[in-house]
Amino acid sequence: MAWTTDQLVTRELERREIAVQWLTCTADAGDRSASAPSASARGVVDVDCEGRTTDGRDITVTGEVTRAVGGACVRGDLTVKVDGRERFRATGLGDCDATSAPPVGGEPPGGGPTTTVTVTKTVYCRSAPTCWPEGK
Template identity: 50%
Template sequence: MAAVAAAALGAVACQPVDGQLSTVAVSLTTDRKGTDALEKKGVEVQWLSCTSSFGEGGATPRTRTKSPSVRNVATVDCEGETKDGRAITLTGKVTEERGGACVRGDLTAKVEKKTVLRADVLGNCADAKPSVRPPGNGVRPTVTVTKTVTVYPPTCDCRPGK
């Protein structure tokens, strides 16, 4: 039940604002695609959990800044564990997130402080849909043309005897 609620929250919160990155989308996509990349490298991931923020020094997404570029680079920090109990970290900067399919940036994964992965892309960006969706979650209104005709009764002289 909690997973369903988290997924629903993620689906709503992942929408970027004005083409900017979303910390939730960056965290979720880095978690999923980072796990996939580590497993392809032979690391058996028990769990991985990621957070992200904007700005230097761990500023929160609510922090206002005069520099628009700060909102276009997210710092991501993931912690986890292998199936045999070794510590995993995945950290770096993310400059692009594409619809849950990939993240781009400068990312480094370590197991027990030994670098096992350096990547500028996690996932497959080639087939990814853009993160920005049209209003209404992509649902387009149906156009219906209605023609109204008013029919008046025929005019008649309805006086009695006529």
């Protein structure tokens, strides 16, 4: 979930013409542990990201992810700030109906590729079906 959140937030910031130098996300399921990972996951995971724009402004992302499809979508409640100012809130990023991840593709605004470091922890809750979110 952290990797997918990282990729999709970076894409959305760059779509809004905010060039990302780097972004690192971590995901914490707390006591909500589960089985082996896959490309698609549902459950509630706290996500926390830190990064920097190419012009030196701080990026922070906080919130919960309730669904992720590897590289294609995240659903939940995310708040994205640049230099302490809220840039956007999202309940979903990407395409959760996708069967595979879309290509990242292209150079970001301002030129040159971005460098992204991620830590990923994917969580499942098959043993507790009530933790799965409704809808998308």
